Amino acid sequence: MASTHPEINRALVLHPGGAFNYQDIPIPTIESDRDVLVRIVATGLCGSDIHYWQHGKLGRYEVTQPLILGHESSGVVVATGSNADGLKPGDHVAVEPGISCNVCSYCRSGRYNLCRSMRFAATPPVDGTLCTFYRVPAQCCFKLPENISLRDGALVEPLAVAVHACRLGGDLQDRAVVIFGAGPVGLLCCAVAAAFGASKVVAVDVVEERLSVARQYGATHTCRMQDVEGAESMKNLVGLDADTGADVVLDASGAQPCLTCGIEVLAPGGTFVQVGLGKPAMEFPIGMVCDKEIVFKGSFRYGPGDYKLAIGLLGSKRVDVDGLVTHTFTFSKAQEAFQNVVSRNGIKSVIFGPE
Structure with a gap:
């Protein structure tokens, strides 16, 4: 299902050594009938993002080539394949940032967070979500109820x-x-x-x-x-x-x-x-x-049912995250957001945009 959208994919790119710059990169295309293209609206910053920026590595993963950070994101669907679980342009979604293989023994046993072929956003060499458009499979998009804002949708990942x-x-x-x-x-x-x-x-x-x-x-x-x-x-x-x-x-x-x-x-x-x-x-x-x-x-990330339950807790107000986001930044001020986290100001910093 096609949708019109601006033909610019702006990204914040981290280079080896810790320097950032903004680049226009190709817009992902729908390659599978289950692909979903999301316009990213809000992205929370995580400790792993800060590690890659300040130290160039985290555990066995190292920044050896330009990398887009960010993995705690929400956005709006702009295009889908023909078999995208009922998702359509305009839907507000929380994005689960890990794409597992779905065929290994871990995936087949319901522990896909342990998949050794996992492609996880902002984990070198896989680019993250601090860009305008991001493509994920339909199973990684979770529709947000109307009472959950896109800002709070970015908190679904840590939740x-x-x-x-x-x-x-x-x-x-x-x-x-x-x-x-x-x-x-x-x-x-x-x-x-x-x-x-x-x-x-x-x-x-x-x-x-x-x-x-x-x-x-x-x-x-x-x-x-x-x-x-x-x-x-x-x-x-x-x-x-x-x-x-x-x-x-x-x-x-x-x-x-x-x-x-x-x-x-x-x-x-x-x-x-x-x-x-x-x-x-x-x-x-x-x-x-x-x-x-x-x-x-x-405990490693999350597994089957965790995203759905997190959204259920938010939607029912059994978990209320009001006040958790203490600082917000426009995309043009993204580097200030990173510095704010390092300075331990407030609790949670969220970047809005691009656009």
Whole structure:
């Protein structure tokens, strides 16, 4: 199904060494009956974007050629193939930025986030979404209800990360959940845990300003790491059972002290979910893991159903993200957005545009 659109695809391009420039690149064409062409309207900035800009690499992925960043995006459908799951020009959508192979054992078993052939936006050498037009398969486009703005549609991606992490934590109904790290993903984990029925949601961070807003996103208690001397002190401060502790711990910080304290504060038989990434290797209290017989899980992006559930939580207002986006930038000021994130101003920065 064809649609008319301006014949310019403006992109913000990162070059090896950290320099940005704007370029006009070819507009993607509809190549499959399931292809969807989206005009990008809003893009949130993620820590991985900042890593590639400042350090040129993240894990095993390195910026060795020009790369378009951005993967937390929403937009408007401008063209589709003939078999695009009912999508049509004008639909507002959240874009899932990973395209899996759909045929490997991981994809076929419902764990496509582990697909070794995954093409994930803004992960070298795959270009991201900070451009005018972006093409994805229909299964990567999720229609937004009318009560979800395109700005909030850009938050579906990090919200899906939080949904996936909380689902890994198991049944959270009437459970005590401790979440380390009160950045965007940590705050969204608080909101999802509360929506999933947790009776106690404890947000832990070192920055008072972040904790001051955590209660808006579902936290029943907050704790500054520097105000406690260890797990027992933390339990006492936030009212956790002294003999057991938290039923579930989510670490969205990736910091060594949080990993250690999180395992200490976890109840025997509890579940620990590692959400945030820090140093590639850290000290690990394996003796305590065995002694408590806890379940330790890694969390990687999101999987089947996570995007749909994230949109459902937003649409029903069971998760309210008002106030999470504290800074917005036009596309021409995109580099200022990157610097704003580095300066740790506010919570979430979103770039609107191009156009």
